Amino acid sequence: MYEIGSEFNLEKTTERKDLTFELSEVAEKAGRYIEFLRCGRDAIGFVADDIIARFQDDGINPREEGALTAFLPALACDSMVLPFEVRGFKLVYYKVKEDLSIDAEDLFSKLEKGKGEGSFKPVILIMNYFGVSDTADIAKSIRERCSDAVIIEDVTHILFDDKAYLTKNAIPDYQVGSIRKWLGVPDGAFAVSKSEFLMGALTGETDFTALRLEALTEKSEYLEKGDPEIKVHFRKLLSDAEDSLSDGLDPYHMSDVSAELLSDFDTYKMSDRRRANYRNLYKLLSELPLCGKAFSLLPEIPEVYDGEYKYTPFMLPIVLDIDFMRRSAITEAGKNITRDGFERMLAEKGVYAPVLWPILPDAAKACETSAHFSDNMLAFWIDQRYNRFDMEQIAAVLGEELSRL
Template identity: 65%
Template sequence: MSEVLKNEVRGIMYEIGSEFNFEKASRRQDLVALLSETAQNNDRYAEFLRCGRDAIGFVADDIIAKNKDEIRVLMPALACDSMVRPFEVRGIKVEYYKLSPELTVDEGYLTEKINNIAGEKITPVVLIMNFFGSAGIANVSKAIKDACRGAIIIEDVTHILLEPEKYIVKDILADYHVGSIRKWLGVPDGAVAISSTEFVMGALTGETDFTGLRTEALIEKSEYLDNGDQELKAHFRKLLSDAEDSLSDGLDPYHMSDVSAEYLSDLNIENIKNRRRANYKNLYRLLKEAPLFDKAYRLLPEIPANNDEYEYTPFMLPIVLDIDFMKRSAITDEGKNITRDGFERRLAKRGVYAPVLWPISKEAADTCANSGSFSDNMLAFWIDQRYSRFDMERVAEILRDELSRL
């Protein structure tokens, strides 16, 4: 029986046709202007870069220019290479700090690290992050400044990007905010860097291979979605890979392209927020109600809600697999040898792409077992504005079905 017929038996209908639904009109907005004006209204300065690692590199250059003393970066152990390399390529030493199983900061461990660095007459630069909008960092900045008043705080806001009025105003102790825009929308490039003082240096301008390759790839993906040409799919995926390879680890930060700025100038931001929140809520509920929840996988705490509206617009919805349980309960030879990456491939064969965020270094994993476990066992589901409730139901159904087939 097809998935469509199975859903009909369960009373879940994917409706095509019938009466139109009424959608409330909402004002289209300029995302660049929103971020810029929010920064300006809070005495901050915003610059728009090509990608997240360029934004981090741009901030690193600003810190170096404004500080004569040696600096050392403290990074959460769950940090991808693109967050670490912009500091390393500038000769800045990076150390890691611990996170809890829910990805909140181990404040005691962090403040001890800060005190040790400050005791060496080195300025601590601390990068903090509210992972997936559920790992609150409301008190972390104060703890950092209490430990060392001269510490420099960078908050990576990639996972909570669409609420600048919250993170800029809330975390007034942060010296910088950085965030990737291109992770949220179908644009060739885009990231933001925000500072509490005016940036000393400017970014490079001009066309780059990164933007050109990604522009071509995104156009080809649109064509693929229309015609399903597998050769086209292989080609645009290679273009995307080549684009990432063209980056210089944030060593030469470039401004965001005019193409992306123009696209971002006319967005239905409220619709994007509402769709993401609805998808997240539906998928979270479905995953939590599934028979193997808290056995084959666990969820992070749900994003805090206020009056039924999530505090932050969701970025993705991660799960953490229990591979040992999956192997123990498996009834097939393949199931008894399943790996996280193998299970990811099984989902992908059925059209559910759940990327790994993120592979981390051995040093980071050795520092924090929780981060190492998360990196080794997690998958993240897309819940963005491209999708609907029916897509979330399909994701949950395929996950349940694949777990039952092991």
Template identity: 65%
Template sequence: MEIIDQEQKKDKGKTMYEIGSEFNLEKAVRRDDFISIYSDLAQRGSKNIEFLRCGRDAIGFVADDIIAKNKGLKHVFIPALSCDSMVKPFEVRGMEVTYYKIEENLCIAKDALFDRIEEVMGGTSESEAFAVLIMNFFGIADTDEISDGLKKSFPNVLIIEDVTHILMEPESFLFEKDRADYYVGSIRKWLGIPDGAFAISNTEFVMGALTGETDFTALRMQALTEKTEYLDNGDSELKTHFRELLSEAEDSLSDGLDPYHMSEVSADYLSDIDLYRISDRRRANYRNLYKKLECLPLCGKAFRLLPEIPVNGNSEGYKYTPFMLPIVLDIEFMRRSAITDDGKNITRDGFEKRLALRGIYAPVLWPIAEEGAAICYNAKGFSENMLAFWIDQRYSRFDMENIVDILGDELSRM
């Protein structure tokens, strides 16, 4: 690949990061109660809400409610781009999972989904209910049209919407009565809390969740505490240990088979947070990173950007608070253009590790089931080539510039 002059690259489009000088005007902090906001909005939308331990517990909780209210229901349709935590809660309850296609922009392939339902369920007969899980991936794959079409075409459908990626805008879905029958979302993916998720229903939940201390919450609490210590003193042994704890915590979950309520420590934390700063910082980071990635010489070649989150009406603000910013690598192009032996054998996972060695952690999203990969070429491509950058409230414009500098540098070294 083209080797870019490092000093020229460093200066091009780079804004100086200041330490010191005059103070800037900061907006006053307004503390909010996340639990109350969601509970109040759910009540105003005539919905019922339960706060649970994690996303897979929320999905399992909803699955239990669906089964209890619809004794014959055994089919659920899920996007091919779904990780285990979205699939297992249905499978462990004996439900039959059928994957459906997504487009190359992450939107649901509507015609393919409807054809798949016709094929599996035998038309629009009301004799057998079934469920469809939909998701607005990264806030760029709106589900409004799909939801409306499903309800009109299949009277016996139950829609579950995973709103994890648009979690900061509950008013966008909680007041729409016919959009979905259930909503699930993972809170802990947005904040530094040991656990937290929610399940929302248009009707009262039949069953309750378990209560009490769990290994999952205890292990994550210890891990997050140790990570804070690591960030303060840089002890590499602490880093190794808290990563082991986080892995143990995930392994302790029972695929959502035994849903637990959210812990009191997480509920207390969520009762007093600065939601405005979280949203404001994420929007600024996303905007800055997106624009700088667009300017990289190898954008559109070594990697592509997905569509930007749409703006809200005629305003300049994003419709949704960004969750992460994904890119899709073109590994074949990277190999063809490589000037080093290492580069000619590069893989997505190998490139992710190269970024991690320089302090840029871009999660691999997501390993998917073989059945999902087989039925959907786009989902397979995303699963094998996508990385996502953190743009959350922990970081600043300087950090976004650092991501771009390191990404560009690593691509030029191939």
């Protein structure tokens, strides 16, 4: 039962931090350079511009066939792909496995095939999905087998574990991460490099930040008043904001308003709440009768890193088995259920579980496993806005909607 009232609880007092300063400090100690950008695709575009500038300094003609080739995981949203595409990179998708780790055999096979194409210096994007697919070993293997490769690591899903990936021994040449995916800020992302960036980002106000600032303000109003018209409007603003981005072609620095919001932040509370929510929800979902049948969980992320360091979870994904759901359905609607239809059913009960991620057709063709994840995965929010009672509600709604099919 959700408790309202009763005795106060004792809350720990914590030291509030300047998040951008903390990230800058950790990067500096690791001997790395950091820039704060508007969004994740701007961060990737910013890095891509730096790579092209360095290629030109090394005498590589970016227009030469095969000179700009990006190897990307097939399970990648368009914001990870488009910054390379709009700059003229040839895109090669490699496979991921069922545990979301990189299919090294497929990646190295495709790298080998690319060696005969012009001034081949591959750009390889890797990612630790949801903190369950560590990239340290594959980064080491890439460096050993293809020393000329430029490695970019997308650390969005492990963003608050900066001391784990921003180290002196980290292998990737670049790291990028989206801050705005974790917090209520209008914009925010970062790009990190082993060397000082050659290129600069644009400054000034943008429609993206202005629209998102207005939308986030209106959402606060909606949570206070519950007016559905406000909800429709702020969702339209968010959509317009995304449409205003130029696919990372013109990277902008993070806005002053986001920098100000991030300057006084309770990182301890955020991490602590996320870890607790993740553990509680994972346990609740694993105990549902249809777990392992109608849906499956990814391996639980390790609570401890290298014997002491705790991960801060991003989201908690599930993978639906739509075929099972249809076979076992007792209603006509259930026999025709789709992943998107089930997502809408949850949303009607107040549980929002976004699709991660719709992938492009070429990526789906390159990897059947990625296509399966793209067609069947949903992810639950477990962030600092919520608590144990909210996690119980998520599990209850999921179980109820599955039983109604």
